[in-house]
Structure formats: structure tokens, C-alpha cells
Amino acid sequence: MLISSDANVLEPLESYSIAKYHNGRLATRYGSFNYPSSRDVMAPAVVEGKGFFDYRDFNHFMLNGNQNDTIVLSVRNRTLVDMVTSFSYLFSFFGLLMMPLLFRVNAENSWGNRLSLSMKIQAGLISLVFLSLLTFGWGSGLFVSTQYHQFTNDMIREKLNSVEAEVSAKLGHFDVLKINANGNYMQGILQKFARVFFTDINLYDNEGYLLATSRPKVFNVGLLSEQMNPESFKYMELYKQSEFVHRESIGKLNFSSAYKPFYNTKGVQLGYINLQHFGQQREFENQIQRFLVAIINVFILLLAVSVILAIFISNWLTAPLRILQESFASVKFGKYNEHIHYDKDDEIGSLVKDYNQKLDELEFAAQQLARNEREMAWREMAKQVAHEIKNPLTPMKLSVQQLLRVYDPSDPKSADKLKAVSNSIIEQIDALTRIANEFSTFAKMPNPNEERVNVLALIQGVKEVFQGQIVMDIEAADDDVWIVADKDQFVRVFNNLIKNAIQAIPKEREGHLFVRIQALGDRVKIELKDNGSGIPKDQYSKIFVPYFTTKGTGTGLGLAMVKQIVENHRGSIDFDSISDEGTTFFIDLPKA
Template identity: 35%
Template sequence: PDDGTANDALKKIEKKIVRDAEVSKLFNRPVPTDYLKNRLQKLYFDGYLAKYELNVYEFNEQEQPVSLKKNYSLDVFKDMVLYSSFKVSDYFYRENDSFGSQNYFAIIPVNKSGKNGGTIIIELKSKHNRLSRSFPDLLVEGGNDNADEFKDYSYAFYADNKLINQNGDFVYDLVNTEYNIPIRQFRFLTSQALYPEWYRRFSRFNHLVYKPSKRNMIIVSKEENALFYGITSLTFFFVMLLLFTVLVVCIRWLWLRIKILSISENRIKWGFKINFDRILYKTRIQFSMIIAVVVTLILVGFITFLFISTQYNTQQEQMIRDKIARITTAFEEGLFNKYINNIQHEDFNDFEELANTYSADLTLFDVKGVELISTQPKIYEYGLHVPRMNARAFIYMRRLQKSEYVNEEVIGDLKYKSVYAPLKNNKNETVAFLQLPYFSNEADYKARIGSLLNAMINVYALIFIAIGLFAVIIARQITAPLNFIQSSLSRIIYGRKNEPIKWDRDDEIGALVKEYNKMIAALENSAQKLAQSERESAWREMAKQVAHEIKNPLTPLKLGLQLLDKSWKDKDPKFDQKFERFSKSFVEQIESLSSIASEFSAFAKMPDTKMEVINIFDMLNQAVVIFKQMDNVQINYPQPEKAFLINADRDQLLRCFNNLLKNAIEATPPDRTGIIDINYLITSKNILLSIKDNGNGIPDNMREKIFEPNFTTKSSGTGLGLAFIKNSIENAGGKVWFETIVGQGTTFYLSLPSSEA
């Protein structure tokens, strides 16, 4: 396949090579070819093109090789142009018969004084094991280096089942015995990764295998860790869900508790207020635990991050300091003299070889801070940095006479560390300064810190989930006894037997339970005493009322009998007339006594109700028919269209209607025609009856006691009628209340549920 990135890079650099005067100057001179190769490598074939191995061949105007390597013929490359290559630019060609690799070559003419001075052949071959580049990203040509997109992939090329090229972390077999697929078909295969670490045993490799021909095969592989992928997915999902939940909860919480305006005394008042009173105790415990854990994790994470980043920077600094110490020792053994004065081209090759030996970039400065030689000449030739030593480093090394100095430096957007050391001769005199820049410092630091943050986020997310669940469980365990006590308190009924709470532990909740049990015991004792006192008081009041009511008819009976006895003894001639008159009065008083006894008996038998399903309108009609026949009374009662069934005691309900109608008639002044309006409102679950009169109404001071036994607004009567009505309606599951206006009348409302409700 074609390498578009390489093609674009080659199109740009070929013009620079043709215009490079130094190339023409060095051509066909007694200069080692390695210097020309190193110059081309450092200035043009670095960056993305560093993955290709560079070879340079020189031919004179007679097309004869002039370098030490004379086993190459220019005709070979010309034949490749004609028969086995594709042209990618003006001078560069790509070989078309190179399975498993990308090979390029260029035939570049050299002009001297307008004449043909010879030919330079530049050959690029793919490296079998591509190493990470050792040059700064700032020097990479263009911005289309997409190598990072495929850094997790591995690939291999097989020819005749033998490995000819590979790249990546996966270890391929030298001889293929595992992958056998049909020609021109894609197959997805999976193999288990063999790692000693327990957490990497969950890893596996997914392979995409393609066989373009019978002899060739391509394999692309990628590692996949199911455990890591699962944890990462769970973490991402949890973090997103957590953020969304927090957002929703915060909005709802703020909506319920933030008050911006209020209306009071018919005025709108603006103000900002937050109400914290409605937050549950359980929620506070959970929130406190989670906040405490989050703050702890953040502090621990920050301290860990700070410690590891500082430690890594220290390790990097120590590494480059150790490296420059070894290089300085090598220089001071006698190698530096040739780099100080009259630097030759071959010296650059030796300097480059020394730098490669220690896998480092080096720059040599004289005692005035002027650059003498560098393994990254592009930095100075492209004008990215003046060919001078860093000012701060120069002051420390030259003025302050430091034996070593590590400096933070910047070129454009690239930040890196450099270590400087002086070079001394055998007289212990400083004759030069050596710089070792660590260009990959920032990239390594970001990669390490990125891996650390990724691991910390995943681990902390799992810890947060576990702590969140733990907080919920602990909060429920803590508040469960409180909820149980609250439930028990809500079931306390004054005057009834309340069960004590059993708690086996001797802790704060146990102390609270003991106090609760003491309270209900004291409350039960108090309720019994109060009930006994109320019963005695009620019986005393009842006895007084009964005695008073019985005494009223007994007084006229006693007086009548005394008068009859005197008339009899005096032989009164009108005795017969008096006897007849007093007999009628005695009968009336006896009937009054019988009525009083009946009313007290009925009130005393209130709990003995006989509930049955009855039509409420039948009971109301019976009462209306009786009272409608009375003089000076008008009852307005619209007849219902259908029955309404309720659960009630038939006799008690009839007596309720009789008492209400009787009270309405008796409340009407003698000089006014009594008008009683009966209305009703029916729903699916209940009925609301209203009985309205046009009497005198109920005074304010009597309204609160209207339903109490023995209370009456009339000059005669027991005062049990409305109390009887209230108890009867409540026994049927209903409610009774009234509205009154003095001088205009009173309306009584009866609300009763349906028997089907």
C-alpha cells in the first residue's frame, strides 16, 4: 500500500536537497559518505521518515561510483525506474515489489557551475523493527503524523509462512503454523495473552488476517483487556450517571429550598433564602460520609499525583545527570580536542557516533557559549534557536563556575530539560561546555502522568461506588432504629394499651428506647387515671342532670298531691273538678319523666349500634312527612331521583333527622313562619346533606359547646340531642358541622360515605 504521509514529506524535502549548496559542495570531494548521509538524515530524513533506513550512493559524471561502496550500479536504479517502481515526485520512486516493507529511492542530479557534476542516489528502506524516534516533535515535518492512532496495534508480514517484518508489542512466530486461511479473505481470530501478572491474564489479542496471495500473508493484531475495559466502561458510565444525577438532584433541591420571593400582608417581598430544615437525618449521614470520602480521595490523589510527578521529574533529572557524567568522562579522556579547534567533517561523524552510543542528543559550545557542533543541527539551521548557549545556563557555568546545571528550556511549544557540564583539559581548565537536551522529557512525563491519572480515576471511581453503597447501608443501619421508634411513636393512642419496644443493646438507642418505654408506661398510667376521673366526672354531671330533670316534674306532682289532700280533708265541694284537672297535669308530668328516662337510656346505649345498608332518603322522608304537617312550618325538600345507600343504624339515623328538624322548628321565633331548606350533593363516594332554618341562629359564646352532652340553648330539654346526632353520624363514618348567622338562621351539614366506598 501507498504511504501518503511519506509521499508528501518526500515532495517537500527533494526541492530542499536540490537547493542545498552544502550537498553540492561536499559531492565528489574526499569526504566520507557517512558525513553526507548524516547531514541528510539530520536535516531531511528525520521525523516521520526516521522509520526508513537511509543509504546514500554517489556517482560521478561517468556514472561510476565514487564512494567506498562500489557494489551498486546506477543502471540498476534506472532499470527500476522503468520496470519496477512508481513515481511519487520529481525525483523519488517507490518500489512496487516489496511485500512487507516500503522502499523508496531517488535519483538526484548534482549541478556544478551549470554542468552535470554527477548523481546522488538516496535509498529508503523500511526498518524491520521501528524504534521510537529520538528527536523533538517540534522538528517533525507537517502535522499529519497519525502514528499515535495506531500505537496500540501490531502487525506482521509473512512470505512463504516466514516472518519478514513485524512491529508492535505482539510476539509473532518466526514460522507461521497457526494462521491458515483462504486466499483474499479476511478472518478475525483471537488468541490468549501470556503474561505472568494476574491482572494481565484477562488480556487477549484480536487478529485480523488477510492473505493477498498464496505466498504472502498480513496480520494486524490488537490487545484487549476485558477486565480493564469493563472497569473503564463501568467507571465512565458511573461518572456520567453520577454527574447527571447530581445535576438533577441539585436542581430539584434548589427548586424546593430556594425562596426568592414571598407574599405576606398583601405584599410581595423579594429575598434570597435557603431552607435546610427538610433534609432527612439519613440523607445528612450519607452526604457527610460521601463528602468525607471524596475530600479524602481528592487529598490523597493530589498528594499521590504530586509525589509521583515530583519523583518522576527527579528520576529524569538524575538519569540525564548520570548520562552526561559518563559522556563528559569519555570526552575528557582525550576526545574533545578535535571538536574545539578546526572541526572537520569526519569529526561530525565521530560526534554522532558517540551520541548514538549513549542514545543521547548532544551539543558542544565553546567557552564563549557559541555552538560548535550538534546532533540536531536543524534547530539552529531553521532558526528555531540561536547558535548560542542558554543565557541562564551560561551564567551558572561560566560566571558561577558550577560543575553541573539542569535547566528548564523552551523552543516554541516544546518544553524540555537540558543538563550542562564543563569539559576540562589535563590542566583542569574549562575549554568547552557540553549540553545534553532531553527532548522527550515532556512527552514521557505526559504519558506517565496520563497513565497515572487514568488508573487513579478508575480505582477511585470503584472506591467511590463501594463507599457510596457502604454509606447507604450504614445510614440505613443507623437510622433504622430511629425509623422504628418513629413508627412506634406514631402508633401511640392515648387511653389504649401501647406495646413497649424491645432493644437488647445497651447503647444510645437503648437509652432512647428505655425512655420511650418509661414514657408510654407513664402515659398509660396517666390515661387510666384521667379516664377514671373523666368517668367519675361524667357520672357526677349525669347524675346532677338526671336529678335536676326528674326534680322538675316531681315538684308540680308533689304540690298537686298536697292540694288534693287538703281539698279532700276540707271536704271542698270543687274537689271533683280539682281532681280531674290535677289528674291531667299528673299524666303530663309522668309522660315528661318517661321522656327524660327514654332520652338518657338512648344516649347511654350509643355504642350498641346495629349497622346495616339503608337508603338515607327513606329515613329522611319519614322525618319530613311527620313535621311537614305542622302549622306555620314550610319544608322545602327536592325528591331524589335514585337511592343512596349508606352503612348506619336505622333507628339512630331517624332520630338524628327528627332532632334536627325539631331543633329547626323550635329555633324559629313565634312571629316568623318557619322555613326549612333541605339539599343534598351526591358524589361517587359520599353524600353531603344540608338542613337550613331561618331561626335566631346560635350565639358566639355557645358555638364551641353545641355538641357537648347536657348542653342546650332552650329553657327545657336534656341537652342530649345534638350530642346524640354527632355520635350517630360518626358511628356511620361521617362528619357533622354547622354554619350560623345570628338573627338569620343555622345550617347543619351531614357528610356520610357510600356503602360501596
């Protein structure tokens, strides 16, 4: 007890047991292994001189010193539980290292910073097991400690009564005890009884001063005071307790200490007997340590099992939800969406049933909407066609009526009037033909006849058509920028965009159109920027709508046709506009 922990050089060897045999009989032993009294019972015949062997779950090393003496060193073999526990430690340590990575991957695959349901279930189950095991371990440790202290107190009470009886038999005939007269005698008796009862014994007088002790060195070096513990003296002297047991300490060492009044044969109190129970403190610490190690081993093992079970359980519970998620993600409006097949009658089954029902309702609603949109589109187209046809028919009718009123076969000028009316009617018929062709082209856009097309060369060719109408500057980082497209359709695209740019420029302003062509990765970016009057913000959403136009003439199909052609080539078109500064159209197409 009084040796410094730094001097415990043999402490790592405490898990070993050792025995000495003399003439084949057990002479002495130390440790937890129960050695047989005869060496021949445990030693195999194959061991000669020295060697290793297994016996009763221990591994032994035997050394024959001479013909008479044999030394045996033993240590417990590692069991399956030990190996599983070691694996559990490694598994848990690896899990702790992987946990930040798993949370990061989950966060990247989740919406925002929210955890997935699977991770929540795993975290909940593991946390529940962890808290349960932690609470169980803490409660078990507290229970074992309490039970041990209770057992120690009961044992020290029994020893105290036994010691009091033995001391009374030796010192009960004295009327008074004094150090000068009886000190050596009392110390000898206490040391004898200390060896018998394996405990330290102190004897105090009625004033609480030390009379004798079985371990005088403790008091001589000043580790303990020669006066009784104040709390103990209070309970014994003031409260007249028949016995008192509590915890005392020497430095960091805590031990149980019991007090009992000591009377002589005449019933006169001579002093107080004190037993200090710290001889088994190391045993208690070892028991607690073994218990904690066992708890930790079970804790780690169950934690590892709970992690594996949590993964399987969470995957099992969320498997139907993943099917729902995939089905939700694949739902497309206006397309056929397959039903989910799930035959279990639970909450997921009810959700699947409602989902399938909503799919049917969605398909019906999509068909109704598509039918309504087609009908509305035909009505709008019929209205627009009627309006566009009506415009040239009115002047044609007026021209014919005027001709009928003024035509005179005898008049020499009638032939000229007839020719003028005929030319006007022909022009109106050409306008009707053009209108019919534009509507037919938009309604029956042919499938693109794709080929490799050099965008720069294509735009330069279109530029020549509008020479003199607008100043065009073309910028390209490379002379060869290729796309896969229908050349005729993209001639129509750029014709429409350049024509719109020309029409958007005020008469008092010289028209400029800047075209930039860029190849970025696997995409081709085309930018057309004019210096026209711009597009009002309230018309942004209608620019690509069929039949919408900001000009006094035209069908409003030009930009709608441009958008349709670009999207048919797996591209996109967008624009940006600043009032009175101009409009920029952006075309994005896949590179050939």
C-alpha cells in the same frame, strides 16, 4: 515532537504491537509485546496462511506473506479487571442517573425536605469514600509527576556529565571556539553524541550565543532562540552554578533542559553545554495517562463497591430504627400496645427499653384517665339528672301542698281543683319520663341496624313533620343518593338538626332551612344551612359536648347524640356559623 497532533493518524494503533519474521527468525518489532526470537515458539501449528491465536495474554493475528516472511499483529486481551471496571462505569453512570429520582422519592417519604437517616448514612459513606479516593488520586498523581521529574533531572544530569566528558575529549584542546572555524566540526560531534545518548545537545559561547547544535532545524524554523534561556544564563553567568536544570517550553511542549560550563584542557571556560530532554515526553505522558486510567478504574470500582456497601450498612444500621418508627406510629392511647423485642445491649437496646417502660406508664396513665373520665361523666350525669328531675318535682310538691290547704270535701269546686292538680302532676310525670328516656337513649345508643337508605327520600319525609314551622328547600343533583345507615337513627339526626334550626331563628324572622345533598366520589355530603341567630364563637368547642345547651330548656344531649350517630356510621359532622346570619352543619358519610 514537531509534528502536529492532527497528523497523528496512527495514534489509535499505539496499543498494538507488530513484528516481522524472516525465515522464522525475528527481523524487527514495534510495541510493548516481547516477541520471541523464533516464530515457531509462539505460532501454533494450526495457523496456516493467516489466523488468530492467543499467546501470553495477547491476541495475535498472523499473516504469512510468502515462504520466508511473516507479519504478526498483537493486542492485549481484556482481563477480568477490565470487565469489572466496565461494569463499574455502567453502575456508577446508572447511579448518577437514578440519584435525582432517589432523592425525590426520599423527599416525598420524609417530613418536609429533610433526608432520611438511611439516606444521610449512604451519602456520608459515599462522600467519605469519594473524597478519600479523590485525595488519594490527586496525591498519587502529584507524587508520580514529582518522582518522574526528579528521575528525569537525575538522568539528564548523568547524561550531561557524560556528554561533557566526551565533548571535552574532542574539543578540549581548542583555546577558543568559533562558528566560522569550527562550526561544522562541532555540529558533527554533537550529532554523533546525540545519537549515542538519545538526547539533543546544544553548545553556547560564554555570551550565551549558539555555537553548534545536534538539531539545527529547531533553530532554523525559529522554534528556539539562538540565545540561551535568560533564566539559565543568569544562574550560570551571575551565580556561577556548576550545573542548572529547569523546565523550558516550545509552545505547549514542556521539557527538561540542563546546562553545564564547558572548559578546555587548560581550565579556560569555552562556553556552556545544554541538553534538552524532550525525546521521552510522549513516554512520560503515556505513563501518566496509564496511571490516571488505572487510578480512575480503581476509583470507579471502589466507588461502586462503596455504594453497594453503603446501602447494606445503612439498611443494617437503620433496621432497628424502622422497627421503632413502626412501633411509634402504631401507638394508640387507651389501646394495648405491644412491646418491642430487641435483645442487643447497645444504644438502640437502651432506647427500646425506655420505650417499653414508657408504654407501660402510658397504659397505666390511660387506665387512670379513663377511670377518672368515667367517674367525672357519671358525676356530671348524676348532677344533670338530679337537676332535670328536681325541676318538675318542685311544682308537683307545691301543687300537692296547695291542694291539702284548700281541699274541702263539702265544697262543690273541690273536685275541679283536684282534677286540675292531678292533670298538672301528670304533665310533670310525663316530663320526668321524657327526661329519663333521653338519658337512657344517649347512654345506651343501640348498634345501628344498617340498610341501604335513600338520603333524599329520608329528608323529604322528615320535612313533612315540620311543615308549617319552617320553610325548607332541598337541592340534590340526583334523585337517588344512597348510604348504608340505620334509618331510625338518621331520622333522629335530622329531627334534632331541624328542631335546633327552628329554635335558633328569632321570632321576628321567617325561618328558612336550605338542604343540599351531593355525591362526590365515594362520599355523600349533606349541608343544612339556616338563617338563625348563629352560634357565638366562644361556644364553638362546646356544641357537641353532652349536657351543653344554649336554650333555657332541654337536656343538651341532642347534638351530642347526632355526633355519636354520625361517627358510628363512619362519618363526620362539622359546622360553620356567622353571627346573626345563621349556621351551617356539614355531614360527610360513606356512599353505599
